[in-house]
Every structure is written in structure tokens, then in C-alpha cells.
Amino acid sequence: MKKKLLAAVLAGAMVLSLGACGSSNSGSDGNASSTGSASNASSSSSADANTGNSGFAGTPEADMYTIDLRTEPDEMNSVLTTDVPSSDLLRMTMVSLYRLDANDEPVADLAETTQVSEDGRTYTMTLRQDAKWTNGEPVTAHDFVFSYQLMCNKDTASAYAFIMTDNLLNGSEVYDGAMDPSELGVKALDDYTLEVTFKNPIPYAEHLLAFASYYPVNQKAYEEIGADNYGNDIDSLVTNGAYTMTEWVHNDHVTLTANEDFYDPDRCAVKNVKFIMLNDTNARMNAFQAGQVDCVNLSGDQIEQAKQLGITVENYVDNGNWYFQFNTQHTEVGLGNANIRLALGMAIDAQSLCDNILKDGSVPATGLVPTTIAGANDQKYREAVGDFVGYDPEAAKAAFEQGLQETGLKAEDVKLSLLCDDSDASQKVAQFFQAQWSENLGIDVEITPQQFKSRLDSMDSGDFDIVFAGWAPDYNDAMTYLDMFMKDNGNNYGKYDNPEYDSLLEQAMSEQDAAKRQELLAQAEELVTKTDAAVYPVYFSSCSYAVSDKVQDMTRTGFQEFDFTDAAD
Numbered sequence: 001m002k003k004k005l006l007a008a009v010l011a012g013a014m015v016l017s018l019g020a021c022g023s024s025n026s027g028s029d030g031n032a033s034s035t036g037s038a039s040n041a042s043s044s045s046s047a048d049a050n051t052g053n054s055g056f057a058g059t060p061e062a063d064m065y066t067i068d069l070r071t072e073p074d075e076m077n078s079v080l081t082t083d084v085p086s087s088d089l090l091r092m093t094m095v096s097l098y099r100l101d102a103n104d105e106p107v108a109d110l111a112e113t114t115q116v117s118e119d120g121r122t123y124t125m126t127l128r129q130d131a132k133w134t135n136g137e138p139v140t141a142h143d144f145v146f147s148y149q150l151m152c153n154k155d156t157a158s159a160y161a162f163i164m165t166d167n168l169l170n171g172s173e174v175y176d177g178a179m180d181p182s183e184l185g186v187k188a189l190d191d192y193t194l195e196v197t198f199k200n201p202i203p204y205a206e207h208l209l210a211f212a213s214y215y216p217v218n219q220k221a222y223e224e225i226g227a228d229n230y231g232n233d234i235d236s237l238v239t240n241g242a243y244t245m246t247e248w249v250h251n252d253h254v255t256l257t258a259n260e261d262f263y264d265p266d267r268c269a270v271k272n273v274k275f276i277m278l279n280d281t282n283a284r285m286n287a288f289q290a291g292q293v294d295c296v297n298l299s300g301d302q303i304e305q306a307k308q309l310g311i312t313v314e315n316y317v318d319n320g321n322w323y324f325q326f327n328t329q330h331t332e333v334g335l336g337n338a339n340i341r342l343a344l345g346m347a348i349d350a351q352s353l354c355d356n357i358l359k360d361g362s363v364p365a366t367g368l369v370p371t372t373i374a375g376a377n378d379q380k381y382r383e384a385v386g387d388f389v390g391y392d393p394e395a396a397k398a399a400f401e402q403g404l405q406e407t408g409l410k411a412e413d414v415k416l417s418l419l420c421d422d423s424d425a426s427q428k429v430a431q432f433f434q435a436q437w438s439e440n441l442g443i444d445v446e447i448t449p450q451q452f453k454s455r456l457d458s459m460d461s462g463d464f465d466i467v468f469a470g471w472a473p474d475y476n477d478a479m480t481y482l483d484m485f486m487k488d489n490g491n492n493y494g495k496y497d498n499p500e501y502d503s504l505l506e507q508a509m510s511e512q513d514a515a516k517r518q519e520l521l522a523q524a525e526e527l528v529t530k531t532d533a534a535v536y537p538v539y540f541s542s543c544s545y546a547v548s549d550k551v552q553d554m555t556r557t558g559f560q561e562f563d564f565t566d567a568a569d
Helices: 084-093 141-151 171-175 205-210 219-225 281-289 302-308 338-346 350-358 381-385 393-407 424-441 452-461 479-485 499-510 514-531
Strands: 014-016 064-068 098-100 106-108 111-116 122-127 186-190 193-197 243-249 253-258 272-276 295-298 313-326 416-421 445-450 466-472 535-547
Touching (some): 084 243, 084 272, 106 111, 141 186, 141 193, 281 295, 281 424, 313 338, 338 393, 338 535, 350 424, 416 424, 416 452, 452 466, 479 499, 479 514, 499 514
Parallel strands (some): 064 295, 416 466
Antiparallel strands (some): 014 466, 122 193, 243 253, 253 272, 313 466, 313 535
């Protein structure tokens, strides 16, 4: 596997990189649950709110916005990508059956008409016939069949294969080689008629069809370029969206330009969008004040400083969950023991972290699923199921001692390292954790900072003890935060393996009663965070950012970190 995702670990769900906001990393995009809608789950912030008189006019180019993306996108390959920066760019350079509007609601895009079968499992869509790939070929139903079959091919090694194998008819069987790819629940009835069949009725199906993993792929380009190279550079990708990529200077900037051949030319908010990559928080602020960038995320004290300078500061709830993922295979340092893992989580004062380090509106986590995510019966999931985790230093000490007794280890044997991003914001957070573990458990934990892509590689190879990671939702349902820790999920970096957990989620996938389904999800969440403590949530993130008066059309929500197409609707 080349690598798995969330940089903001983040949706667009996708891996996040700490520094996207006061934190960051998907994913990803969002969707509605059993009864809720995506618009209820995310707080949308748009530069439309600018007063236009802050004194920070922005960059001089009349037809270009310059935006800080913070980090290099991993790859522009919708079949493999798992990080938020890549997903942001794919969202603007690709179109699919559906897309999310500025309110995170799915709206038809390539699908001109959609018919849903009586049992709610089969979607038959007639595609518009004026969409083109940048290699000149038409976008057809066959491009979706090719893409979906790639996702469900084990040799592709997509970390996001689960989002299809768990949902598409015969997805698991095709992935395991027990069925031919032609048996997968996707058929091209003709060049412009696509049939997608799910295993069960899915209330958020249209949100899935808007997600990056469900994008089409041009077979001719993919095979000519080769799977190992596709999406790695500007000359090795073919897109079909409102923008095309016209520059990619690695680790420096990416430029998107309005696609002159796109069927909806008015969709672009501005002709050009330049995404630069500033990893240092002070460099971001300096660049903004110098008029070199139009939008930068802020962290810590910068937020109040920016307001005092008269800079327009916006904020939105990004639906991110930041958590510890423990390598359960590292038994020699105690991480195979649930009590030691639980102690490491309960020892962290997340309220102090949010108040004194992040200062961006983030709040302590009470579970894996944030408070904004929809649940059954028009109630938020978190409100309905209650809290599972929190700061308790005395209970942490007791659990740690119990874990030492169970493993036969001594405190000095618990020699751990914490893997984190190499940004200054990330390292400040890591140092906070380091101090908390020293104070509350009496152990010294080494900090291992790495560049975002290197961190993903270390996670993928299992070369870590503890990783502090973030997840952004793929759709507006608790499942998007929970299924990633199933045994065979590509994002289960800590190798958590509990058949009961997998069984609970498998039952939830087929349960049609919303209340019963929610109870199954809650049981699974309590098991993975509290009983087994394979992961331990720390905080639910918000994002504060500075924006120049120049930017008037920009969508930023919990399911769309950046978008300059929906904003123009």
C-alpha cells in the first residue's frame, strides 16, 4: 500500500495535519445520517461575511486568490487519496454524480436524473453528455465502473476501499477475489446510464456519491500513465472539473485555473486560485500582513492578535476529532494493555489544552463522534448517547498501576514516543501532552515530529507507539468516525482487533431502525474508546482563520475545508 490517509490524519473523513486550523488534517466531505441533514451538522463560514474595510486588501492579482494550504497534497488520485489537502484540490478539479453545495447538501451534478428502486438499494442515473476530461474524452458511465472496480481491487491497496466494500453490492466478495469485478454493484447500462446498487438502503447514499472515493477515473489516462505515477504530478493526472491544475511546484504551491471547456463556466468564483504551503504559523501571519496571501489559518494567541490588528477573523466548526491512536502491537512498552492505554488518555487535561494552547474554539472530546453529527430522531448523536471519555488524573493513575500489574512492567519500562506533525503548532501540542504524562503518570514520552507525508508513511508501516491524529468526516453520520477502526480497515494503524467491535458495526450497517442502529454504534464507540481504549479522543476542533477583504466567494465548512465552486452558485 502506497499510503493511507484524513492531513487534516481528515473530507472530506480524512486524515488531518495539526496546523490546518488550531489543529487540522480526511477529510473530507460529509453526509446525512438516519434522520439528520448535513447542513445541521456543520457550521458554514464564508468570506461573504467580510465587511470590506479591515484594511487588509489582500494580494494584488485581480483574478487570483492566494490561499494557504499549509502542506503538500499527497496525491491527486481519488482512488488512493486520504488526506484533506488532496481532497480540497480534487473537489475543485473533479465533478461526479453529486456534489455538496455551500450548505453541505448533496445536489445532482453529472447525474441529470436519478431513479431509486422501491427497496432503496439501486440508483439508476442518466448522465449529462457535455462533460469532458482534460484529455478530450467524454465522461461516461464506464469511467465510474472503472473507478469503482479499482477501489474494490485488493491490488490497488486503497485505504478507502472500505467505503465501497462495506456499501456496494458484492463489494467485499469482489475485494476478496470470491467474485468477478463484473458482479460489483455498479453497471454501465449504456454510455450515459449508470446503475449503482448498495447492499442495503443507505440514508446518506447521495452524500457517498459526492465523496472523492466515488469520483470517476478516465481508464485510458490511468492505464497510460500507470497506477504508481497517476496523480503524482501535473503531467500525470487527467481531471474533468470546474478548475484545472496549471502549476504544481512541489512543497511550494499549486495553481488552479478555470477550465474553459467546463460545462458550467459560471461555477468558478475566481479565475485562478493559488494554494501556497506555509508550515510555520508565524510565516503565515507575516505573509498575510504583507499582502502575500488572502487566507491563512490562525492558532493560539494569533487569533486575538489578528482581531486587535483589525483583521477579519472567521471561525467554523470543522467536525474534526483529534485523538491518540495506540499501536496495540507494541506490547513490550505496555501498549497491548487496555488499562495503560486508558491511563494515557485520561491523563490529558483537554480543557486546558483548548483554553491555553489552541484558543480557537475547540472543545474537549467526549467520544469519537463530535457534537455536531446527526443522530436518530432529529437529535444529535452525541447528545443522545452521552459521554465516554474525559480528563480524570486520579483514575488515570489507578488505571496505570493496574496496567503495570497486569503486564508485569515497571513504570520505567513504559518508554514511549509520540508521533506528530513537524509544524510549530503541532509540537506545542505534543509538548503539552509530554508535560501532562510526566505530571500525572510519572513517565517521560519522547516527541517524534515528522513532515505530514512522512508521518503517514510511519503510520502505515506501524513505526510508532502513539500517534496524535485527526479525522475529518466523509459524511454526516457516526459511522464515518467508527468504521476506520475495524480490523481490516486501512486506517486502523494501531492494529486494533476485537471481533465484538466489528460485529457491532456490521450489524449497524444493515440495521434499518434508526434508534436500534444508533444503539449499536454507541456500543461500538464505548468499546473502542473506553473499554479497550484502542483510541482516545482528545478534542473536537474548530478553525479560525484570517481572510482579506478581497475574498468574497469562499466556502469553508466541516465537510469542505476550501471550495471556490459551490460558493459561486
